[in-house]
Amino acid sequence: MLHGLSSIKTGGTSRTLHGNKRGERLIHIRTVFALARCLVDVLRTLLRDSRPFTPTAPQPINTAA
Structure with a gap:
């Protein structure tokens, strides 16, 4: 929750x-709780996909060849 409060200020x-x-x-x-839930969802997705955090969204992979 503390991170949620500090991210509002920035x-x-x-x-x-x-x-x-x-x-x-x-x-x-x-x-603030809604913001914290969104941040946890992002962290969970990064851990699940074993991806590093980048401030920009990753480009989708085009599998159609």
């Missing part, structure tokens, strides 16, 4: 998500 997609959730009339703590 801006970017985390701050945008926080703003969107606040626009849905959620209280601050609920928006």
